[in-house]
Amino acid sequence: MKFKRVFLIVMDSLGIGASPDANNYFNAGVPDVNANTFGHIAERMDLKIPTLEKLGIANIAPLRGINPNPKLASYVTKISEQSLGKDTMTGHWEMMGLYITKPFQTFTDTGFPVELIKELEEKTGRRVVGNISASGTEIIKDFGEHHMKTGDLIVYTSADSVLQIAMHEEIIPIKEQYRICEIAREITMKPEWKVGRVIARPFLGSNKDNFKRTSNRHDYALKPSDKTTLNFLDEAGFDVIALGKINDIFDGYGINKFSKTVSNADGMKQITEWAEKEFRGLCFLNLVDFDALFGHRRDVEGYGKAIEEFDSQLPLLMEKLNEDDLLLITADHGNDPTYAGTDHTREYVPLIAFSKQFKSGGNLPVLKTFSDIGYTINKIFNTEKPKFGKSFLNDLK
Structure with a gap:
């Protein structure tokens, strides 16, 4: 099959069940x-996701209240992850052809x-202040008022390899917040402290x-430690459009057009608008609200409603697709809202x-x-291929 454009939604x-x-x-x-x-959300609430x-x-996989379609017009499967880790960068980088064989360093316990x-x-x-593993919403409750009085930086981490800094937009202007995070990024590039991401976490409010x-x-x-699917597309002259946090995840490497999103709904609006434009290549969207x-x-209920909202937005995107477009929908890891702890799950x-x-x-x-x-996308556009993966293009008929 010949495709002019690929739309990839993460x-x-x-996730859809524990990995081996x-x-x-x-x-x-x-x-x-x-x-x-997905399965446990479906068990807890009556999902209405007709699309x-x-x-x-x-x-x-079995989902309570959701019926298998005996007359599929699409192709479906599930995928297991080979890289070591269950974080955002690991999942997205593997998707584009890189394996992480040494997990990013974490500071969860200490x-x-x-x-x-x-x-x-x-x-x-x-x-x-802070310097603990914490929920982003809870730590600003604990330290936000102190921060407003003193200007102290609220630093925290999670089970991921991440250093996050929460700052009030009216206390520290956004431009200065970003400068502070750039300093943190430079510091954490040292081998003994190297973390996957530094994240600016601005907030507002009075108490x-x-x-x-x-x-x-x-x-x-x-x-990324090596070239990915994105680089191979970019070097071959194709459009590589990154929506949401995709540009941040890849540090802009191999991306030639990008925009941020403010919500899942905004992400779906933007990708649907791109479906109405002329381009040749990949449009790559991350819908972060499910996770964050x-x-x-x-x-659980919020997650389920977000799935239903996404489901209601898919038909308009699908309607806008051309005959020579391919839509791929996937995920990057699990985050079971019914499970122990508050972090990602290996699925x-x-x-x-x-x-x-x-x-x-x-x-x-x-x-x-x-x-x-990623390998399949490079196969579609006949570009250089990643070191890992194989194409499922011949299985699409």
């Missing part, structure tokens, strides 16, 4: 062997070293009861492939690496 954290190696990964001391983000149902989401914090304080001229994070989040990620607003906060992720060209549909074999997605 439903951030919407889930026993090696833990949440609050509990192995991820029983995690199932995903028609596309065959329940053909991938906080960041005294030496790192001291250097951050010296170079920013501000004291640090702990109404603090709310804003959409001015900015991620400072490591540059609902998975980590263990909000299979779904894959749905849809095109108006398809004469039929069905189940693809279970894929063994996220890299098959």
Whole structure:
């Protein structure tokens, strides 16, 4: 099949059942062997997702109240991850052809070293409070009012390899917040402290009861260690359009057009607008709300409603697609809101492939690496291929 454009949507954290190696990964001391983000949400609430149902989401794995489609016009399967880790960067980088064989360093149990914090304080001229593993919404409740009085930086981490800094937009202007995070990024590039991401986490509000994070989040990620699918497309002259936090995840490497999003709904609006424009190549969207607003906060109902909202927005995008377009829908890891702890879960992720060209549909074999997605995209555009993965293009008919 010939495709002019590929639209790739990552439903951030919407896993679909524990991976074969889930026993090696833990949440609050509990192995991820029983995690199932999509499945457990479906068990807890009556999901109304007619579009995903028609596309065959329940053909991938059983979902309570969702019926398998016996007459699929799309192709579906699930994919396991080969890289070591279950974080955003690891999942996205593998998707584009890189394997992470040494997990990014984390500081979940101890906080960041005294030496790192001291250097951050010296170079920013501000004291640090927090320096613990915490929920972003909870830590601003704990330290937000103190921060407003003193200007101290609220530093925290999670189970991921990440240093996050929460700052009030009316106390520290956004431009200065970003400068502070750039300093933190430079400090954490040292081998002994290297973390995957530094994230600016701006918030507003007058007290702990109404603090709310804003959409001015900015991620400072490591540059990928090698070329990815994105580089091969860019070097061959194709459009590589990154929406949401995709540009941050890849540090802009191999991306030639990008824009941020303020919500899942905004992301779907933007990708639908791109479907109406002329381009040749890849449009790559991450829908972060699933993970950031609902998975980590263990909000089952909120997560379920977000899935339903996404489902209601898909038909307009699909309507705008041309005959020679391919839509791929997947995820980057799990984040089961019913599970122990508040962090990601090691899970299979779904894959749905849809095109108006398809004469039929069905189940693809279970894929063994996220890299098959990037490899297939490079195969479509006849560019250089990543080191890892293989194409499932010949299975699409």
